[in-house]
Amino acid sequence: MATPIDLHDVAERELEQRSRYPWRIKACASTACQSAGAGSAIAAMESEVADAGLGTDVLVVSTGCMGLCSRGPLVRVLRRGGDETMYHSVDAEVGVEIVRSHTGRGVAVDEHALDTGLPFFARQHRIVLANAGIIDPDRLESAVAHGAYRWLAKAITTMTPDEVVEEIKASGLRGRGGAGYPTGTKWALLAGADGEQKYVIANGDEGDPGAYMDRTVMEDDPHRVLEGLALAGYATGATTGYIYVRAEYPKAIERLERAIRAARRNRLLGRKVLDTDFTFEVNVRIGAGAFVCGEETALIASIEGKRGNPRLRPPYPTEHGLFGMPSMIDNVETLANVPAIIANGSEWFAGIGTSRSTGTKVFALAGDLVNTGLIEVPMGISLREIVEDMGGGVPGGKGFKAAQTGGPSGGCIPAEFLDTPVDYESLRELGSIMGSGGLIVMDEDTSMPEVARFFMEFCMDESCGKCVPCRAGTVQLHRLLDRICQGRARPDDLALLSELCGVVRETSLCGLGQSAPNPVISTLHHFRSEYESLVEEPADA
Ligand SMILES: Cc1cc2nc3c(=O)[nH]c(=O)nc-3n(C[C@H](O)[C@H](O)[C@H](O)COP(=O)(O)O)c2cc1C
Ligand code: SF4
Numbered sequence: 001m002a003t004p005i006d007l008h009d010v011a012e013r014e015l016e017q018r019s020r021y022p023w024r025i026k027a028c029a030s031t032a033c034q035s036a037g038a039g040s041a042i043a044a045m046e047s048e049v050a051d052a053g054l055g056t057d058v059l060v061v062s063t064g065c066m067g068l069c070s071r072g073p074l075v076r077v078l079r080r081g082g083d084e085t086m087y088h089s090v091d092a093e094v095g096v097e098i099v100r101s102h103t104g105r106g107v108a109v110d111e112h113a114l115d116t117g118l119p120f121f122a123r124q125h126r127i128v129l130a131n132a133g134i135i136d137p138d139r140l141e142s143a144v145a146h147g148a149y150r151w152l153a154k155a156i157t158t159m160t161p162d163e164v165v166e167e168i169k170a171s172g173l174r175g176r177g178g179a180g181y182p183t184g185t186k187w188a189l190l191a192g193a194d195g196e197q198k199y200v201i202a203n204g205d206e207g208d209p210g211a212y213m214d215r216t217v218m219e220d221d222p223h224r225v226l227e228g229l230a231l232a233g234y235a236t237g238a239t240t241g242y243i244y245v246r247a248e249y250p251k252a253i254e255r256l257e258r259a260i261r262a263a264r265r266n267r268l269l270g271r272k273v274l275d276t277d278f279t280f281e282v283n284v285r286i287g288a289g290a291f292v293c294g295e296e297t298a299l300i301a302s303i304e305g306k307r308g309n310p311r312l313r314p315p316y317p318t319e320h321g322l323f324g325m326p327s328m329i330d331n332v333e334t335l336a337n338v339p340a341i342i343a344n345g346s347e348w349f350a351g352i353g354t355s356r357s358t359g360t361k362v363f364a365l366a367g368d369l370v371n372t373g374l375i376e377v378p379m380g381i382s383l384r385e386i387v388e389d390m391g392g393g394v395p396g397g398k399g400f401k402a403a404q405t406g407g408p409s410g411g412c413i414p415a416e417f418l419d420t421p422v423d424y425e426s427l428r429e430l431g432s433i434m435g436s437g438g439l440i441v442m443d444e445d446t447s448m449p450e451v452a453r454f455f456m457e458f459c460m461d462e463s464c465g466k467c468v469p470c471r472a473g474t475v476q477l478h479r480l481l482d483r484i485c486q487g488r489a490r491p492d493d494l495a496l497l498s499e500l501c502g503v504v505r506e507t508s509l510c511g512l513g514q515s516a517p518n519p520v521i522s523t524l525h526h527f528r529s530e531y532e533s534l535v536e537e538p539a540d541a
Helices: 007-018 031-035 038-051 092-105 140-145 150-158 161-171 183-192 213-220 222-236 250-265 296-303 332-344 346-350 383-390 424-429 448-462 468-485 492-507 511-515 518-526 528-534
Strands: 023-028 058-063 075-079 084-087 199-204 240-246 281-287 327-331 360-367 373-378 400-405 411-414 438-443
Touching: 007 140, 023 031, 023 038, 023 092, 031 038, 038 058, 038 092, 075 092, 084 092, 140 222, 140 250, 150 222, 150 332, 161 183, 161 222, 161 332, 161 346, 183 222, 183 327, 199 213, 199 222, 199 296, 199 332, 213 222, 213 250, 213 332, 213 360, 222 240, 222 250, 222 281, 222 327, 222 332, 240 250, 240 296, 250 281, 281 296, 296 327, 327 332, 332 346, 360 383, 373 383, 383 400, 400 448, 411 518, 448 468, 448 511, 448 518, 448 528, 468 492, 468 511, 468 528, 492 511, 492 518, 492 528, 518 528
Parallel strands: 023 058, 199 240, 199 327, 240 281, 360 438
Antiparallel strands: 023 075, 075 084, 360 373, 400 411, 400 438
């Protein structure tokens, strides 16, 4: 058996090595920037460094997401012991200019410099994304230099499993996958369950349209996810973990698999982790990209090699889960919070956010906003701060109409509620949900019935068809919404729409059907006049 890694020693060497370079260029190579041309910009910067003989002065590192995806490709230039500059829209030409001017002559390329004092950056509180855009996700040493696995080592050598569970409970951490269930309570249930084998599963299915929070965490800091999962295993007595990732996330899959191999080689995973009695194996399972497979019982079926259909609960997975054994499913972002809680303590975590929604939340900001991308903000921040300050407001002088949170299971929040704090309870009171973190802003030109129709079409397509209310109900709801949007509906169709929403919500078997009516219910509630203006008067009126 190989000797376990000396975390302290590796971190020291890594820090010493990088301090040899007067300049470091960190280039975002995550999916969003890659699609904007980051690959050629990075290649151009690397060859310019070589051609200009700057190889001993400038280190070019491919990193992860820096957040402001709409202005990508993004690059940060760091001077040893000094300042740092962020650049936007860095194509190959700008990349060469940055190498020549900034690292060659110490003169910044002002036209592409970004003000990192902008609320988009300044208002963030990065815990889950702390290393995104900082480390090289493909190198274990880079993650270790930023603290990876130190907290797993601390837990398995100085804490009992019960103490870890209690710490997570005390932190107030709630599931980031949608429902907001208290994570510590779930861990305690699995810890107390009897079974010769227990499993912990990271849910990286992320099926909401437009959402890419979990993909970013898995791509940009895979060791954080592995460490969180291993801590869950230690706390609950599970010796095997699975990470369920959709096939549309090939980079996340590749990075996780590489990270698992590196962690195993260094005895951070596998048998007798760091020479302790703790054993923990991790497997990646690839899903085919069905939204319903994010639902925990469908996900379990999918890992077992069966069709990804949900089943009734109870029994809950903590009693009867994967392969019939006690199991627990935690969202990727939920798990990515865990190392920081062990590092800084539950009190620290509970001090961020609000009393009932502690910590931070990562959102994928999209839609009609000046700044779109990924943000991590303290819970309790107002929607207004997100939309107007961080997002820069609606472009083109247009008015704000609504913010959609929670994807196909969520709702639309109108302008009069912009001062609502973003926490689980407040969003629910407005008829929406926190969801997994999709946040789409819509301007005054948006038709809300069309928004409702879009999400209903999504649910109709993604319904697994197992139960009638969802299989047939989503089709009927979509038909009605289509009729309304085309101006062919009658006034009494609105009552029918509401009634059918109630039936589908109350009688569907799983969360997909139960929540599919939410966007309709919330838009009917907040924007009823729009629906009314679209329905025809009866012919005999
Ligand atoms: C239709 C449907 C899709 C879901 N998709 C996801 C998903 O992509 N990722 C996720 O973490 N949870 C998803 N969930 C919620 C999971 O069933 C489960 O509650 C969650 O993974 C638990 O983790 P958490 O407690 O950390 O949030 C989905 C639920 C439903 C009903
Ligand atoms: S509610 Fe929809 S997705 Fe869930 S089991 Fe029924 S048909 Fe399948």
